[in-house]
Amino acid sequence: KKNYRIAVLPGDGIGPEIMQEAVKVLTLVGELEGVTFTCEEGRIGGIAIDTDGTPLPEETVTLAKQADAVLLGAVGGPKWDQNPGHLRPETGLLGIRKALGLFANIRPATMHSSLVDASTLKPEVVSGVDLIVVRELTGGIYFGEKKRYDGPNGEVAEDQCIYHEAEVERIIRVGFDIARKRQKRLVSVDKANVLESSRLWRKVAERVAADYPDVELSHQLVDSCAMQLVREPKQFDVIVTENMFGDILSDQAAMLTGSIGMLSSASLAAGSFGLYEPVHGSAPDIAGKGIANPLATILSVAMMLRLSLGMDEAAAAVENAVWSVLEAGHRTGDIAADRSKAIGTIEMGQLVRDEL
Amino acid sequence: KKNYRIAVLPGDGIGPEIMQEAVKVLTLVGELEGVTFTCEEGRIGGIAIDTDGTPLPEETVTLAKQADAVLLGAVGGPKWDQNPGHLRPETGLLGIRKALGLFANIRPATMHSSLVDASTLKPEVVSGVDLIVVRELTGGIYFGEKKRYDGPNGEVAEDQCIYHEAEVERIIRVGFDIARKRQKRLVSVDKANVLESSRLWRKVAERVAADYPDVELSHQLVDSCAMQLVREPKQFDVIVTENMFGDILSDQAAMLTGSIGMLSSASLAAGSFGLYEPVHGSAPDIAGKGIANPLATILSVAMMLRLSLGMDEAAAAVENAVWSVLEAGHRTGDIAADRSKAIGTIEMGQLVRDEL
Ligand SMILES: CC(C)[C@H](C(=O)O)[C@@H](O)C(=O)O
Ligand SMILES: CC(C)[C@H](C(=O)O)[C@@H](O)C(=O)O
Numbered sequence: 001k002k003n004y005r006i007a008v009l010p011g012d013g014i015g016p017e018i019m020q021e022a023v024k025v026l027t028l029v030g031e032l033e034g035v036t037f038t039c040e041e042g043r044i045g046g047i048a049i050d051t052d053g054t055p056l057p058e059e060t061v062t063l064a065k066q067a068d069a070v071l072l073g074a075v076g077g078p079k080w081d082q083n084p085g086h087l088r089p090e091t092g093l094l095g096i097r098k099a100l101g102l103f104a105n106i107r108p109a110t111m112h113s114s115l116v117d118a119s120t121l122k123p124e125v126v127s128g129v130d131l132i133v134v135r136e137l138t139g140g141i142y143f144g145e146k147k148r149y150d151g152p153n154g155e156v157a158e159d160q161c162i163y164h165e166a167e168v169e170r171i172i173r174v175g176f177d178i179a180r181k182r183q184k185r186l187v188s189v190d191k192a193n194v195l196e197s198s199r200l201w202r203k204v205a206e207r208v209a210a211d212y213p214d215v216e217l218s219h220q221l222v223d224s225c226a227m228q229l230v231r232e233p234k235q236f237d238v239i240v241t242e243n244m245f246g247d248i249l250s251d252q253a254a255m256l257t258g259s260i261g262m263l264s265s266a267s268l269a270a271g272s273f274g275l276y277e278p279v280h281g282s283a284p285d286i287a288g289k290g291i292a293n294p295l296a297t298i299l300s301v302a303m304m305l306r307l308s309l310g311m312d313e314a315a316a317a318v319e320n321a322v323w324s325v326l327e328a329g330h331r332t333g334d335i336a337a338d339r340s341k342a343i344g345t346i347e348m349g350q351l352v353r354d355e356l
Numbered sequence: 357k358k359n360y361r362i363a364v365l366p367g368d369g370i371g372p373e374i375m376q377e378a379v380k381v382l383t384l385v386g387e388l389e390g391v392t393f394t395c396e397e398g399r400i401g402g403i404a405i406d407t408d409g410t411p412l413p414e415e416t417v418t419l420a421k422q423a424d425a426v427l428l429g430a431v432g433g434p435k436w437d438q439n440p441g442h443l444r445p446e447t448g449l450l451g452i453r454k455a456l457g458l459f460a461n462i463r464p465a466t467m468h469s470s471l472v473d474a475s476t477l478k479p480e481v482v483s484g485v486d487l488i489v490v491r492e493l494t495g496g497i498y499f500g501e502k503k504r505y506d507g508p509n510g511e512v513a514e515d516q517c518i519y520h521e522a523e524v525e526r527i528i529r530v531g532f533d534i535a536r537k538r539q540k541r542l543v544s545v546d547k548a549n550v551l552e553s554s555r556l557w558r559k560v561a562e563r564v565a566a567d568y569p570d571v572e573l574s575h576q577l578v579d580s581c582a583m584q585l586v587r588e589p590k591q592f593d594v595i596v597t598e599n600m601f602g603d604i605l606s607d608q609a610a611m612l613t614g615s616i617g618m619l620s621s622a623s624l625a626a627g628s629f630g631l632y633e634p635v636h637g638s639a640p641d642i643a644g645k646g647i648a649n650p651l652a653t654i655l656s657v658a659m660m661l662r663l664s665l666g667m668d669e670a671a672a673a674v675e676n677a678v679w680s681v682l683e684a685g686h687r688t689g690d691i692a693a694d695r696s697k698a699i700g701t702i703e704m705g706q707l708v709r710d711e712l
Contacts, residue, residue, distance in 0.1 A: 146552035154521025157556035165510025196502035200513035226608040
């Protein structure tokens, strides 16, 4: 019987509640598919700061490295907001990306037909939106050298945005590979009219394009892309971009759907290893109330099954179970038109398992 | 009789057509107000590349420096798209910002009630949107040192994002000053959880806030702001942010209104000097056809009257004339629901002057 080791990092806020439902779904998938998932828990973020004195204990990195894939809940909360940089939950997130070499962040923004009303955009503009932002996750201005010093006009602060050709090439290839399996349209986003790193980016994209004659490559400037996402989001199939631009555009794209509680993401290393997490945050305001939406985390399980474990059919089954539950009209508070009819986290998880 | 010197830089594409209408409006304002505007034309962008071999001739800089304010049309077009950096139209734009010290870019995004349908967002989400993005325009990653060299893994490219405390302070003050005259709510946007320059930015914003106890300051991370602009744009009064984030967010905010052909912008230096231009580009596809919308350029004239020349009433009169024309149902093609009824550039300009 095949056994997979999954590192489970629930994190803070609603993290533990939603993760519980996701793990139950995963366990059921194991029973149905005749494989076992050995889930081992680790700490990251605020809980790790409190327990281990660091947002990313060495133990957690080791656990993750020994696993076949990682499931993450969410990190952060007001308790740690005033901490110095090295004691902040998100430093754990940046740290694990770097430690595990998770250079490719895959952020689908899909408008599910039964949730069209949740969007602030007109139905005819968003219905049918199905795009993926591929964001470079371990380079650029996030990880370049930082400086702070006193100058003649007060303090000076510097951030270096640096990209190596090989770093750009591998993420561009991820973009092309994903586009190839979809509508074969890749938009590479940069600011080549201003940034040197963007000029290198564009040059590499052009070069790599020769290996993908079946995929149509076009370039958009980041400001223009931010406009186009609002004007006509349906024009996009796959967007590939650098770390900082991807941070902004993937969140903007997510919000177009209006249901951030439904969106999952993958952060992939070379090979099949990856970390999977919902796009939404730790929502400290509703933590512990049992009302958080577990669907994005459950859909993260589906992404993991597909992208790290090669279990395409099981992934599709989980996704279909989620859509069926939604189509039957069940909603958690965040996506309910009528909040008085909203169901809780555990109930939603159970409904998905019933469908499965 | 008071005389103002205005440097007029029509630029490329539809630039000359729309500028012609704006200058006619300005001339009429002069007659009505009993002042003269001496408009002197200069070249910038593609036309300057063709004529002078540089996108920003020294002559144009001198002309602008001697003027009380600058009106700019638009620059760029496919003809110059493949040129090397120093021979590209937008290099002229970046150059004039730096040469004239235009550090504060003011980008209003206002949803005019008669154009609500043009937005891709639901009417209840966008009607009443009235926000201003204040973007730092002469610092940050745009003007930091750039490097390109060969490394062990192919080429390497670097862009330095650098901010001095004094640079941050002056733009933050512009944000507070503008908010003070409006709803007194300022959102400072940064990425303080990752960038050193953002941590300096936030620190300065906090310090300067002490001088504006009547204005409510809050902070948003740039990814979160990109989401909030989609989710609930009405929450914003004034946003202040650094150059690169401002480039993206101001364009995103502009597109929320759906009528980019209506939006104007100011780029201000210390004191009252400023450069005024429409937000839209040079639209080479419709250049010379006489169908471009001149209203954003005419509204740029209004901004100039108010911000550089202290002619508040004349500014309001121009703006009201524009709104009246729109309310009477007149539309150029870009904002027309029924394109067959669209009017041309000259006709639209004439209608505004008739109202005035
Ligand atoms: C928390 C923060 C450092 C992080 C990022 O900017 O990458 C987050 O916004 C994300 O997108 O995962
Ligand atoms: C043309 C380009 C260099 C410019 C910028 O990025 O500043 C433009 O996008 C703008 O916003 O005025």
